[in-house]
Amino acid sequence: MDHIQMARAMFGTNMAVHIIFATIGVGLPMMMLAAELMYQRTKDLQYVVMAKRWTKTLGVLLGVGIPTGTIAGVQLSLLWPGFMEVIGRVMALPFQIEIYAFMVEALFMSIYVYAAEKIKPWARIVSLFFVAFGALASAVLISNVHAFEGTPAGFRFENGEIVDVDPWAAFFNPSFLVTAGHTALTAYTTGAFVVASVAAYKMLKNKYGTAEFNFHQKALRISIVLGLVFSFLTALNGHATTQHLYREQPEKLAAAEGLFETQDHAGLTLFGYTDREAQEVKYGIEFPWLLSFLSGNSFDTVVTGLNDFPEEYWPPLYVHILFNAMVMIGSGLIALALFALVWNKWLKKETYPKWILWLFVASGPLSVISIECGWIFACTGRQPWTIYRMLTTEDSVTSYENLGFLFTMFIIVYIILCVSVVFTLLYYFKRHSVMDDIYKAEQKGVRLFDSNS
Amino acid sequence: MSDALLAITLVWGFIFLYAIMASMDFGAGFWAMTYIKKEETNATKIANSYLSPTWEVTNTFVVGLVIAIYSLFPGAVFPIGVALIVPASLILVLLCIRSAFLVFSHSVDKYEKALTYISGLTGLIIPGLLISVLPITHLGFVEGVRGNEELNLSKLFTSPNEYAFVGFGIMSTLFLSSLLLSDYSKQADEMKAYKIYRRDAMITGPLMLVMALLVMLTLRNEANWIYLGMMKNSALLFISLIFFIISGIALYLPYFSKQEVKGMPRLAVIAIIIQYLIGSYVYGIAHLPYIIYPNVTILSGFTDPTSFRAVFATYIVGFAILVPGFYYFWSIFMKDQRRKFKRRQMSN
Numbered sequence: 001m002d003h004i005q006m007a008r009a010m011f012g013t014n015m016a017v018h019i020i021f022a023t024i025g026v027g028l029p030m031m032m033l034a035a036e037l038m039y040q041r042t043k044d045l046q047y048v049v050m051a052k053r054w055t056k057t058l059g060v061l062l063g064v065g066i067p068t069g070t071i072a073g074v075q076l077s078l079l080w081p082g083f084m085e086v087i088g089r090v091m092a093l094p095f096q097i098e099i100y101a102f103m104v105e106a107l108f109m110s111i112y113v114y115a116a117e118k119i120k121p122w123a124r125i126v127s128l129f130f131v132a133f134g135a136l137a138s139a140v141l142i143s144n145v146h147a148f149e150g151t152p153a154g155f156r157f158e159n160g161e162i163v164d165v166d167p168w169a170a171f172f173n174p175s176f177l178v179t180a181g182h183t184a185l186t187a188y189t190t191g192a193f194v195v196a197s198v199a200a201y202k203m204l205k206n207k208y209g210t211a212e213f214n215f216h217q218k219a220l221r222i223s224i225v226l227g228l229v230f231s232f233l234t235a236l237n238g239h240a241t242t243q244h245l246y247r248e249q250p251e252k253l254a255a256a257e258g259l260f261e262t263q264d265h266a267g268l269t270l271f272g273y274t275d276r277e278a279q280e281v282k283y284g285i286e287f288p289w290l291l292s293f294l295s296g297n298s299f300d301t302v303v304t305g306l307n308d309f310p311e312e313y314w315p316p317l318y319v320h321i322l323f324n325a326m327v328m329i330g331s332g333l334i335a336l337a338l339f340a341l342v343w344n345k346w347l348k349k350e351t352y353p354k355w356i357l358w359l360f361v362a363s364g365p366l367s368v369i370s371i372e373c374g375w376i377f378a379c380t381g382r383q384p385w386t387i388y389r390m391l392t393t394e395d396s397v398t399s400y401e402n403l404g405f406l407f408t409m410f411i412i413v414y415i416i417l418c419v420s421v422v423f424t425l426l427y428y429f430k431r432h433s434v435m436d437d438i439y440k441a442e443q444k445g446v447r448l449f450d451s452n453s
Numbered sequence: 454m455s456d457a458l459l460a461i462t463l464v465w466g467f468i469f470l471y472a473i474m475a476s477m478d479f480g481a482g483f484w485a486m487t488y489i490k491k492e493e494t495n496a497t498k499i500a501n502s503y504l505s506p507t508w509e510v511t512n513t514f515v516v517g518l519v520i521a522i523y524s525l526f527p528g529a530v531f532p533i534g535v536a537l538i539v540p541a542s543l544i545l546v547l548l549c550i551r552s553a554f555l556v557f558s559h560s561v562d563k564y565e566k567a568l569t570y571i572s573g574l575t576g577l578i579i580p581g582l583l584i585s586v587l588p589i590t591h592l593g594f595v596e597g598v599r600g601n602e603e604l605n606l607s608k609l610f611t612s613p614n615e616y617a618f619v620g621f622g623i624m625s626t627l628f629l630s631s632l633l634l635s636d637y638s639k640q641a642d643e644m645k646a647y648k649i650y651r652r653d654a655m656i657t658g659p660l661m662l663v664m665a666l667l668v669m670l671t672l673r674n675e676a677n678w679i680y681l682g683m684m685k686n687s688a689l690l691f692i693s694l695i696f697f698i699i700s701g702i703a704l705y706l707p708y709f710s711k712q713e714v715k716g717m718p719r720l721a722v723i724a725i726i727i728q729y730l731i732g733s734y735v736y737g738i739a740h741l742p743y744i745i746y747p748n749v750t751i752l753s754g755f756t757d758p759t760s761f762r763a764v765f766a767t768y769i770v771g772f773a774i775l776v777p778g779f780y781y782f783w784s785i786f787m788k789d790q791r792r793k794f795k796r797r798q799m800s801n
Contacts, residue, residue: 056560063556066512067549073516077523078541081534082600088527089757092764095520099513100771106509107778165757167764399601400535406542413546417553428560 004393006403007079010410011072012379016372017414018072021065023371026139026184027191028058029132034222036125046215049437051128053429054195055113060424064417071410079403083386083396089162090155091148091170094141101141105134139187140180144171146378147179151248152387174248178241185234186374190367192227193333196220197364200357208351212434217351220360221344227363228337234330239294246295249388250304252381255315256323257291258284259305266291266303270324274317279307281320315381322377329370333363457755460525461744463768465737467521471514472733473629473726475583478511479576480630482551484653486573489566494645497569499638508555510779512548524764528754529744536595536604536745537586544582547575577623584622587736588615590745591676602748614671621664625729628657632700632725636718651716655704662697665732678746682739693731700724 032051039047073095077084087095108130154170155162199220206213245253253259258274258281259266268291272284292301306314336359343349343356352360382388386396481500488496523530554571558564589595592612594605609615635650672680683690700721742750756764 060556060560062509063553066509067552070512070516070552071545071549074519074541074545077519077530077534078538079534081531084523084534085527085530088523088525088530089760092520092524092527092756092760093767096524096764096767097771099517099520100767100775102513103510103771103775103779106513107775107782110782162757165759167760398535398538399597399603400538406538409542409546413549416550420553420557424557424560424564427563 003401003403004397006407007397008393010403010407011075011079012376013407013411013414014068014072014075015375015379017418018065018068019371019375020368021061021068022139023187023190023368024061024194025058025065026135026187027189027194028054028061029128029135030188031191031195031222031226032058033125033128033132034226035219036121036128038222040121040125044218045441046218046438049215049434049441050219052441053434053437056428056432057425059113060421060428063424064421067417068414079398080386080396081398083391086155086162086387086391087145090165090167091145093167093171094144094148098138098141101134101137103134105131105138108134136184136187139183143180143183144173144176147175148173149385149387150179150252150378150382151175151244152390157390175241175244178237178244181237182234182241182374185230185237186367186371188230189227189234189330189333190364190371192223192230193360193367194364196223196227196360197362199223200352200360200363203352204354204357204361211438215434215438220352224337224340224344227333228341231330231333231337235334238327238330242294243296246301246303249382251306251309251313252315252319253295254304254306254309255317255319255381256377257281257303258317258320259291259303260307262302262305262308264292264300264302265289266295266301268294269320270328272320274320276317312384315383319377319381322373322380326370326373326377329366329373333367333370336360336363456758456761457751458741459765460755460761461737461741461751464518464521464525465733467514467518469730469733471511471518473729474511474514476580476626476629477633478508478630479580480626480628481634482569482572482576483627484630484634484650486569486576488649489569491649494649495643496634496638496646496649499641499643499646499650500634501569508552512552515548525756525761526744526749526751526754527756529749531600532595532602532745532748535602536589539604539606540582540585540589544579547579547582551575551579576626580622580626581619584618585609585615588612588618591672591679591740591743593676593746595745595748599748612671612675614668614675617664617667617671621661621668624657624661624664628654628661629725629729631657632704632718632722635716636722639716639718647718651704651718654718654721658697658701658704676746679736679739683735686735686738689731689735693728693735696724696728696731700728 032054035047035051035054039045039051076087108127112124112127112131148170151174152170153173154164154166154168156164196219199216202216203213203220206216242253245256255274257266258269258272260279265288267286267288269281269284269286272281274280275282289299291303292299295301295303336356340352340356340360343352384392384394386393485497485500488494488500491497522533551572554564554568558568589604589609592609592614594608594612595602596605597603631650631653635647635654638644638646638650669680669683672683703717703721703724706716740746742752744751744754755761
């Protein structure tokens with residue numbers, strides 16, 4: 001590996017770990033808020049227990065999310081000082097505001113946990129709302145930096161110097177809304193399906209009709225409804241995102257679809273892999289004309305192929321596979337949630353068959369895989385640039401060469417963290433069962449929340 | 454005041470705040486480890502209960518500090534990033550493990566002992582690494598042309614000034630934290646723990662001062678420019694010494710008087726913070742105009758004026774919202790802790 005690839009692998013590994021925890025960290029507060037609202041509607045104490053257990057989970061997950069986020073924030077300047085020099089001059093605002101968003105989240109989280117039983121229900125919902133808001137704002141702001149990398153605005157280079165800086169124009173760059181919206185919606189989708197995954201697994205492990213089974217079924221129902229809403233919105237937003245790519249980063253779209261020749265009535269190819277020599281996608285299924293239609297809402301839309309760009313500007317061609325995996329998983333989640341909803345609401349079935357539950361068990365890990373594919377696609381698809389057509393990755397990277405040792409050290413740390421976070425969750429929830437918590441909730445004057453979480 | 458000067462003052466303020474907060478945080482970890490066998494004194498419990506709520510803020514502050522530097526002085530990012538990649542990566546790794554286990558130990562009681570050792574050892578190593586940033590910025594060991602800088606590690610590790618700073622950083626951490634913990638345990642009416650921490654402060658305080666003198670001595674040889682700059686404000690240095698003596702009196706006086714006087718740790722804490730404030734101001738002023746000597750000055754590294762105004766505005770808005778919030782939460786927390794200790798004492 002040369003030194004740029006090493007730096008990319010090092011930062012990529014950090015991101016790959018961080019986004020799992022960051023994404024669930026945005027999605028779970030939304031689920032907690034939903035559970036609290038359900039409690040206000042039904043006065044069923046089990047929803048409070050649900051919110052409490054998710055809060056505890058979130059607290060443990062933040063134990064990895066925050067440190068890996070700290071690493072990400074500092075490592076940006078260590079590995080990509082050339083890039084951060086431009087970001088510092090032009091696009092510092094999102095990072096600045098993100099710190100405050102995070103502080104808001106941490107502050108209200110502490111209030112929610114510490115004072116949950118001492119404050120009125122509306123105050124509890126307000127503090128939870130700010131937790132969710134802070135988490136969402138952090139995600140939106142950080143994705144905005146990513147949006148800026150793809151569609152830079154608010155500055156230009158003149159003889160190597162940055163001139164005409166307008167930080168707010170950079171902040172509201174052309175793809176801010178679609179990109180940040182995509183991050184937010186997929187985080188909510190993932191939050192819902194991760195919960196569904198655990199709930200379905202617990203339903204399979206418990207007998208039908210037991211109190212514990214019913215508790216998890218309630219959780220599954222919330223996540224099916226929210227999962228359907230957000231995965232469907234993700235699809236709509238994904239369509240808008242693709243149209244932005246068509247206009248603003250055409251070579252990224254061409255690589256995602258494995259399209260070499262510029263053409264109208266361009267077809268959309270699913271599956272397969274892109275063959276550089278043969279200039280086509282092998283073993284794929286082609287849907288004629290569809291790509292043109294999706295890109296510009298008409299079959300006559302001319303989609304630019306890779307051959308119209310110099311080869312050194314081509315993104316790596318494997319992004320076709322990543323893009324496909326992301327889209328296929330997303331569509332599968334919509335179908336699954338829709339089917340389960342129809343099954344429950346229109347066919348009036350009391351519970352779900354086992355095979356559906358197993359599909360839900362898979363849905364959580366799959367949605368996380370989809371997030372990973374999406375991010376890797378988004379970031380490798382921008383290569384060789386860190387800021388599209390403005391700054392190359394080569395000019396961004398540090399001049400420090402011996403990254404191997406540091407990289408190894410970080411990998412060991414990530415492994416330790418990931419293993420111990422799983423162990424911690426299993427250990428805690430084995431000793432604090434659902435039934436204990438429900439029993440506690442039904443007693444008056446017993447603290448349901450641990451004050452130290 | 455020029456914009457660049459305003460910006461560097463802001464950065465200096467952040468660094469100072471972080472240094473104080475982090476010293477207390479890291480030192481508390483070390484003391485918790487030291488007294489783990491002396492259960493009857495509650496010294497470990499006091500230190501651990503102080504640790505738990507502060508880590509999130511302290512951790513975020515690291516990121517906030519880094520963001521402040523690159524958004525206010527982007528021109529300094531390249532040399533700083535290259536110079537600090539090794540020490541900062543080590544700090545990150547240690548900090549990451551420490552914070553994660555702090556969180557996990559709330560849920561898994563088995564981890565508590567492991568955590569105490571992890572946070573104890575990292576509590577000593579991290580400050581030593583953190584303070585190394587200062588000699589790196591003033592010793593002039595960042596070599597090479599722009600865009601291709603490199604930190605000369607062998608020069609750094611053979612420099613007495615670097616070791617004086619490491620010693621100073623560690624001693625300051627131990628001193629500040631034991632001082633604060635003595636105040637904290639007095640507030641919680643834990644007299645056994647209070648006596649232990651007061652004794653520790655009485656030992657580490659003078660040691661810290663010796664290290665500070667060593668720092669000055671080695672600065673004179675190795676970075677004379679900054680030594681001369683600091684000596685221009687020798688009157689201020691003298692005042693800071695007076696505050697050190699005040700805090701010494703607040704700690705020692707009851708020790709010599711034969712009566713059961715409890716000492717005044719709160720006064721000592723305040724006097725010492727003022728001492729550090731003055732000391733770091735003198736160092737900071739002498740460091741100007743360089744961010745990294747001799748490569749980067751505050752003017753050459755300064756951001757675009759439009760960006761500066763936007764960033765500065767977000768600071769004002771952000772702080773206006775957050776400071777009252779945190780003050781409110783901190784007061785709830787302190788009350789809660791005190792109540793918990795009282796409850797525990799009653800049940801004992």
